[in-house]
Amino acid sequence: MLTDDQLERNGCEYLVFPNLFPLIGGMADIAVLFESGRRHIANYKFEACTDSVYATNYSYNGDGYRTSVVDAVYGTTKFYWSGDQIELEADKSGQMRARNVYGLERIGHVIGSGSTSYLPNEANTYYYLYDGHGDTRALLDVSGEIASGYRYDPWGRVTSATGTLDNPYLYAGEYTDVTGLQYLRSRYYNPAIGRFLTEDTYPGQLSNPLTMNLYVYVGNNPMVYTDPSGHVWKAWHDGPEWLPFSQKYIDNYENNLKQGLDWIDRKNKALGSTARVQIRSRRRHQ
Numbered sequence: 397m398l399t400d401d402q403l404e405r406n407g408c409e410y411l412v413f414p415n416l417f418p419l420i421g422g423m424a425d426i427a428v429l430f431e432s433g434r435r436h437i438a439n440y441k442f443e444a445c446t447d448s449v450y451a452t453n454y455s456y457n458g459d460g461y462r463t464s465v466v467d468a469v470y471g472t473t474k475f476y477w478s479g480d481q482i483e484l485e486a487d488k489s490g491q492m493r494a495r496n497v498y499g500l501e502r503i504g505h506v507i508g509s510g511s512t513s514y515l516p517n518e519a520n521t522y523y524y525l526y527d528g529h530g531d532t533r534a535l536l537d538v539s540g541e542i543a544s545g546y547r548y549d550p551w552g553r554v555t556s557a558t559g560t561l562d563n564p565y566l567y568a569g570e571y572t573d574v575t576g577l578q579y580l581r582s583r584y585y586n587p588a589i590g591r592f593l594t595e596d597t598y599p600g601q602l603s604n605p606l607t608m609n610l611y612v613y614v615g616n617n618p619m620v621y622t623d624p625s626g627h628v629w630k631a632w633h634d635g636p637e638w639l640p641f642s643q644k645y646i647d648n649y650e651n652n653l654k655q656g657l658d659w660i661d662r663k664n665k666a667l668g669s670t671a672r673v674q675i676r677s678r679r680r681h682q
Contacts, residue, residue, distance in 0.1 A: 452574075460582055467574070480581060480625070482571065494562075501526070502569060505535065507562065522561065530569045530622060535561055550618050552578065552587035568622040583626035585613055598627060 452467040461480075465473045472488035481502070485493040497504030507520040522535040522543055531552075534545040544559030552567030553576075566572045567587060571579045577593070578585040584593045591611045600607035606615040614621035614629045621629040 462579060469574070496565075501530075502565060505563060505565070522563075524565070524569075526569060529619075532563070532566050532569055535559070535563055549587075551590040551613070552585075552618065568624070570622075570624065580623060580626040585623070585626070590616075590618070592626065596627060 452465065454462055455464040457463050461475070461477050463475055465475075467473075470487075470493075473493060474486050474488065475482050476484040476486070478498075481498060482496060484495050485508075487493060492506075492508035494508055495506040496502050497506065501524075503524055505522045505524065507522070522537055524532055525534040525536060527533050531548055532546055534542045537543045542559070544557065544561040544563060546554055546558075546566060547556045548567050549555055554566060564571050564573075567578065573579060573584075576586070576588060578587065580592075583596070585591070586593060590613050592613060593611075595610035598607070598610075600610065602608070606612060614623050623629055
């Protein structure tokens with residue numbers, strides 16, 4: 397029994413109260429605790445048919461951005477922000493766990509090597525490949541080989557993954573928690589059920605009934621929109637809703653990229669210079 401958090405256990409069963417509830421559609425033995433009904437501050441992990449419980453705790457700054465996570469696997473992870481994007485992850489002693497490199501979007505991910513040096517190292521630097529929706533489809537190593545690859549259902553649940561990289565940036569390029577929840581800054585989204593866990597602060601419009609459901613994700617239209625803030629829908633690449641979006645195009649994004657690189661190569665050769673990027677991939681059929 398955890399009386400401070402109003403949790404009771406009885407054998408393999410447990411009761412939950414208003415500010416603590418099971419994560420439906422995610423990990424069956426995880427319960428999520430919210431502060432003031434909105435800010436996610438802890439996960440409680442249950443060992444099957446035992447009384448043992450351990451927690452993952454979260455801290456936030458005044459802007460509502462998550463600044464640290466303490467769990468039983470990684471210990472303390474601190475997050476350092478640049479605007480609304482995570483620039484750096486470090487442990488409590490300041491050793492880098494990961495660093496992100498940005499252009500117009502996140503383009504690189506540097507995995508830490510247990511050092512306080514934040515300079516990139518080719519051996520642990522990877523580059524993102526996105527589809528038209530902004531989902532992370534693969535990470536390339538410096539030689540152009542695919543180190544990890546991902547597939548999703550329309551709502552963002554990972555349906556298959558290859559590789560072993562520790563990469564949390566998945567559906568729509570957003571941070572995915574160990575629970576399967578996506579951290580969208582102001583709220584948490586559960587791809588397993590296609591809903592946010594807490595209400596939007598925007599009350600909606602009577603003229604647009606879908607906005608009156610304060611838990612709904614992007615107006616039930618995830619093929620076109622994303623919600624990077626938890627408050628505002630965003631059309632992917634600002635494209636119109638009629639723009640073609642097919643699984644066939646996504647599956648062949650590597651070929652599309654190669655054709656573009658070949659075109660650049662020909663143009664460069666015509667100018668008397670060469671620039672060539674080799675991307676070799678081993679496709680794995682499910």
